[in-house]
Amino acid sequence: MTAPSAAAGLALVPMTLGDVDAVHALECSVFPHPWSRANFSDSIQAGYDAWLLRSARGELAGYFVLMLVLDEAHLLDVAVAGERHGTGLGLHLLETVCARAKEMGAESVLLEVRPSNERALAVYRRFGFAEIGLRKGYYPAHEGRRxxxxxxxHTV
Structure with a gap:
């Protein structure tokens, strides 16, 4: 499903506390309401499955944070660096997420996405995620709105 060259030259490495500043910077560059540094630090310290894609030069290309709850993995956060959008790297990350979830014993991966995030919705649908519900007022939005x-x- 991934474009053959999407992850060429990139290495999957565990996210550490030393990566939080770089991850947060990428997060802020692609999301209007980003996670805080503390969200990433807390996730790492809680033992969530957190991974980076880095180039040989150390550039951060993407990341994800995955939490296992019983037999279901919850994709808490995933992002691809803006200059790599449209290259297939998002699909590659989703393949990696699902493989990690399966290794951890999950039967499915659950996620939430903003209806306004049309690019992400298209990637998730293309990968085979199915819409199963709606959480009203889940995300913060502009001017105090939700x-x-x-x-x-997605079944793994």
């Missing part, structure tokens, strides 16, 4: 979340699931 945005719903589409809940999606």
């Amino acid at each position: 945005e719903d979340a589409i809940v999606m699931r």
Whole structure:
């Protein structure tokens, strides 16, 4: 499913506390309401499955944070560096997420996505995630408003 060259020259490495500043910077560059540094630090310290894609020169190309709850993995956060959008790297990350989830004993991967994030919705649908629900007012939005979340699931 991934474009053959999407992850060429990139290495999958575990996210550490030393990576939080770089991960947070990427997060802030692609999301209007980003996670905080503390969200990443707390996830690492809680033992969530957190991984980076780095180039041989150390450039951060993408990352994900995955939490296992019983037999279901919850994709908490995933991002691809802006200059790599449209290269197939998002699909590659989703393949990696699903493989990690399966290795951890999950039967499915669950995620939430903003309806306004059309690019992400298209990638998730293309990968085979199905819409299973809606969480009203889940995300913060501009001017103190809230945005719903589409809940999606993929069987691994």
